[in-house]
Amino acid sequence: MPIEWNEKEKVFHLSNGRVSYIIQLVLGKYPAHLYWGRQVKTRQSSSILAFKGRAFSPTTEPKDPKFSLDTLPQEYPAYGNGDFRSPAYQLRSADGSTITEFVYNSHEIFQGKRPLKGLPAAYIEDDSEADTLIITLVDSLLGVGMNLHYTIYRDLDVITRSVSFEHLGSREVELHKCMSMSVDFHQADWDWLHLHGTWSRERHIERSSLHHGIQTISSARGASSHQHNPFIALLSRNTDEEYGDVYGVSLVYSGNFQAAIEVDSFQTTRLSIGINPFDFTWLLKPGETFQTPEAIMVYSSDGLGGMSRTYHKLLRTRVCRGVYRDKTRPILINNWEATYFDFNEKKLKKIADAGNELGIELFVLDDGWFGRRDNDKSSLGDWVVNRKKLPNGLAGLADYIGKKRMQFGLWVEPEMVSPDSELYRRHPDWCLHVPGRRRTPSRNQLVLDLSRKEVCDYLIDTLSKVFKSAPISYVKWDMNRNMTEIGSAALPPERQRETVHRYMLGLYWILEKLTERFPTILYESCSGGGGRFDPGMLYYMPQTWTSDDTDAVERLKIQYGTSLIYPAITMGAHVSDVPNHQVGRTTPLLMRCHVAMAANLGFELNIDKLSEDDKTLVAAQIQQYHQIKDLVCFGDQFRLLSPFAGMDTAWMYVSPKQERAVVFYYKTLATPNPPFFRLKLRGLKREAMYKVNNDDKVFFGDELMQIGLTLPLIKKDYSSHLYQIEKVN
Numbered sequence: 001m002p003i004e005w006n007e008k009e010k011v012f013h014l015s016n017g018r019v020s021y022i023i024q025l026v027l028g029k030y031p032a033h034l035y036w037g038r039q040v041k042t043r044q045s046s047s048i049l050a051f052k053g054r055a056f057s058p059t060t061e062p063k064d065p066k067f068s069l070d071t072l073p074q075e076y077p078a079y080g081n082g083d084f085r086s087p088a089y090q091l092r093s094a095d096g097s098t099i100t101e102f103v104y105n106s107h108e109i110f111q112g113k114r115p116l117k118g119l120p121a122a123y124i125e126d127d128s129e130a131d132t133l134i135i136t137l138v139d140s141l142l143g144v145g146m147n148l149h150y151t152i153y154r155d156l157d158v159i160t161r162s163v164s165f166e167h168l169g170s171r172e173v174e175l176h177k178c179m180s181m182s183v184d185f186h187q188a189d190w191d192w193l194h195l196h197g198t199w200s201r202e203r204h205i206e207r208s209s210l211h212h213g214i215q216t217i218s219s220a221r222g223a224s225s226h227q228h229n230p231f232i233a234l235l236s237r238n239t240d241e242e243y244g245d246v247y248g249v250s251l252v253y254s255g256n257f258q259a260a261i262e263v264d265s266f267q268t269t270r271l272s273i274g275i276n277p278f279d280f281t282w283l284l285k286p287g288e289t290f291q292t293p294e295a296i297m298v299y300s301s302d303g304l305g306g307m308s309r310t311y312h313k314l315l316r317t318r319v320c321r322g323v324y325r326d327k328t329r330p331i332l333i334n335n336w337e338a339t340y341f342d343f344n345e346k347k348l349k350k351i352a353d354a355g356n357e358l359g360i361e362l363f364v365l366d367d368g369w370f371g372r373r374d375n376d377k378s379s380l381g382d383w384v385v386n387r388k389k390l391p392n393g394l395a396g397l398a399d400y401i402g403k404k405r406m407q408f409g410l411w412v413e414p415e416m417v418s419p420d421s422e423l424y425r426r427h428p429d430w431c432l433h434v435p436g437r438r439r440t441p442s443r444n445q446l447v448l449d450l451s452r453k454e455v456c457d458y459l460i461d462t463l464s465k466v467f468k469s470a471p472i473s474y475v476k477w478d479m480n481r482n483m484t485e486i487g488s489a490a491l492p493p494e495r496q497r498e499t500v501h502r503y504m505l506g507l508y509w510i511l512e513k514l515t516e517r518f519p520t521i522l523y524e525s526c527s528g529g530g531g532r533f534d535p536g537m538l539y540y541m542p543q544t545w546t547s548d549d550t551d552a553v554e555r556l557k558i559q560y561g562t563s564l565i566y567p568a569i570t571m572g573a574h575v576s577d578v579p580n581h582q583v584g585r586t587t588p589l590l591m592r593c594h595v596a597m598a599a600n601l602g603f604e605l606n607i608d609k610l611s612e613d614d615k616t617l618v619a620a621q622i623q624q625y626h627q628i629k630d631l632v633c634f635g636d637q638f639r640l641l642s643p644f645a646g647m648d649t650a651w652m653y654v655s656p657k658q659e660r661a662v663v664f665y666y667k668t669l670a671t672p673n674p675p676f677f678r679l680k681l682r683g684l685k686r687e688a689m690y691k692v693n694n695d696d697k698v699f700f701g702d703e704l705m706q707i708g709l710t711l712p713l714i715k716k717d718y719s720s721h722l723y724q725i726e727k728v729n
Ligand code: DGJ
Pocket: 336, 366, 367, 411, 478, 480, 526, 527, 528, 529, 545, 547, 548
C-alpha cells in the first residue's frame, strides 16, 4: 500500500518503492516531519524522534517539558506557540490575535488525486497512478479546519502538496500567510539552487551554500517573473548532474510567490514555497474555503539530471494538457523580429511564401495587426483587425496561408489595455488602480483587472470572436508588464490585498474557458519572453516563448537553466537574424539552427531575404529537425556540459528505449591550439552498439559514455555539432 497508517505509532508512510515521505503525529496531535528521501522500509515501530529540552524553547506540554514546537521538525508550522522560525501560515482572528492552535482531527487516505478548484495542478489519468493523504487539523476556538493534502505518484518520484482552509466557525478570519508546503530537514549542510534573471536573461542558475538565517527568493510583480522562477532546490554538497541528493520544490502558480529556506541554530533546515505573503491577505468568511496553489516536490538521488528528468516527465504528461500534449509542434515562422509593427499583407505573404518553400509549417502573425497599433503606444484592448494593414482581414491572410498548406497563428495580449484605446475610454475603471493615485504605465499600457468577473467575461467573449474569425490554429498569449498600484474598483477595502490572487484565479478561469472552447488551438504563453514560464501557465498552454533573447550564445544559458525543470517540448526557440537584435552578436546560421533545434524550432527573421546558400542550409536543418524532433520532445534529456562553466555546452536527448539519441555540442569562443576533447555521453545502454551519424564505425554504449565521443578540433568561435546516434542490431 503506497500510503500506510500506523495507528499505534501514529505514523503515515508515503512510498512508491523508491521514495519515502514519513509524518508522525506527535502526541497524537502535532504533524511532525520525520523523513523525505530514498525509500526506507516500513517498520512497525519508529523511534526516530527524540526530544531534548533546550534553554529558551517553550513547551506547550507541561507534562513533557522536553517537548517544544521550537525544536520539533514540523509539516506545517505556526508562529506564536513556541516555534520562533518562519511559520508556514498565519491567520488573524476577529479579535485581532494571530495565535492559532491547529491539532490533528482526522485523516483520509484514498487512491487517486482530486483536482484543485479553480487552480492548475498536476493531475492523473487513472486513480491507480497516485495515492492521496489528507490530514485535517482543527483550531476549535476559531472553528477553522486546515487540510494538508499529500499525493504520491507511483511511477514518478513526485509528491504534491497543497493546503485548504475551511471555515466552519462563526466569525470571519483573515489569512496572512499560507504556504503550499513546508518541510523541516534535520540537516543544514546543503547547497541551494534557484533560477534568477531579468528580461531577456531568464533562468540563469545560481548555487550557493546555505547560511544560518533565512534565504529567500520571491516575486511581488503580479507574475511569477523573469527575475525568479517559482522553484528552489536543496542539494547535498557533492551533487552534480549524475550524483547526489536533490530536493526540488516548484509551485504551480503564475503570480506572486515566495520560496524560503531557513537554517536555525540546531542545524534544522526549513524549506517552503507558496503565495508570497507580502501584500497578501484573504478574508475567509464562515462557510468559505481557501485553497492554496500546489507545490510539486521531487526527490532525486541521481543528482540534478535525475531531478530534471522527473520534472520533465511530470510537467509534460501530467501538467500540460490538450491535444498537443503528446505531439511534436509545427515548425513556425514569426514575423516579429522581421517586421516589428511595420508590415502589410504583401510583406507578410512574402515571409510566408519563403518559409513555405523551406518547409516551415506555421506562420505566426505577431503584434500590430489590430486597432491603430503602429507602435506600442496604443490599441491594446481593441481586438479589431487593422484593415489598412490587412485589407482582407485575418481571414484573408489565413486563407492565403492555408492554401499553402501552412497553419496560421496569431499573437494577442488580452490582459492589457492601452490608455489610448476604445476599451479604456469606455471602461477606465477596468484596470488595476487605486482611486486618486497615478496609474503608472509600463510599455505604455495598464493591466486589466481580472479579479472582476465582467472583465473576464468580456475577454472570453471578445477573444472567442477573434479566434472564430479565421482558421487560427496557434495563439501566442503575451503579457508585457508587471503590476503597479494594485487595487480593484470592485473589491471592498478589506479585500484589496486579495486583488493579485483573484487576478490569477480570473486569468486561470479565462484560460480554462478558452482552451475548452478552442481545444485544437496550440497555445504558447509569453510574457516578454519568459516572464511567466511556470507550471501554472503550462497547465493551460503546453509551451512558452522561452525568452525575447534570440542570440544563440545567450540562449545556451537560458535553455540550459530552463531545462532544470522544464522539458524541451515546452520551450519555444527561434532562429533570428544577425547581428542579433538583443546583443548585436553575429553567430553562424548553423549554430543558431542547432540551438533552436534543441527545443521547439521556429524562425523569426526575414527569411525571404536570406542568401540562396543560407536558404539551402535552413531547408536541410528543417529536414534534420524532422528526424530528431521526437527525441527532443519526448526523449530523456541529459545535460553534458554547462555554459555556466565555460565555453562548451552540450546536451543530449535519448529515446525512452535507448535506441536513438541526438547530441548537441556548442563551442562559444575557440581556444588556440586546443587539447583533444572527448564528450562523454549518458543515458545509453552500456552493452548496446551504436552508430554515430550513420558512420560505418560502431561503438558500444559504455565506450560512448565512459571513453566519450571524439570531437573535431574546433578552430572557430560559435561552432556547433549535432550527432545522431542509432542502435545497431
Ligand atoms: C514581447 C514578446 O516576447 C515578443 O516576442 C513580441 O511578441 C512582442 N512582445 C510584441 O509586442
